[in-house]
Amino acid sequence: MTSYFDEHDCEPTNPEEQYRQNALLELARSLMQGLDIDSGWLDVSDWDQRLPPPAAKAVVQSLPLHRITPQQADKGLKCPVCLLEFEEEETVREMPCKHLFHSGCILPWLGKTNSCPLCRFELPTDNSDYEEFKKDKERRRQREHRLEDLHGAMYT
Ligand SMILES: [Zn+2]
Ligand SMILES: [Zn+2]
Structure with a gap:
């Protein structure tokens, strides 16, 4: 079996990305602590500037459950939201991006917005x-892509 870190070799190197990622995780944590994260986002009308809407309920309900293997527990694999290490045999949720979370950490988050707090x-x-x-x-x-191609075709 390959290690968690081999499979998840997607750490952002660019500081802007890193910042945005941490901001999302911070939000996910405040949500877990029962703080309301809606204020401040709602008055922005551009989707680029605010959190996307909640994930579709059917999709959330069908997120696969994953049982933590002894190897994963040995490695000290952690839930990215609460930073607690998973226990062996513990049942957690697996996102399509393969990131694992406690149900209690990821479900309230997906009720607010549709993206993985770790990799978006x-x-x-x-x-x-x-x-x-x-x-x-x-x-x-x-379209921009096609324009670039066209531009490339005209000037080469
Ligand atoms: Zn957790
Ligand atoms: Zn992810």
């Missing part, structure tokens, strides 16, 4: 506005 992998949402925004963003990105 996004789950689908029930919010049609946001899904539309995501598609739109993808279309814009592809």
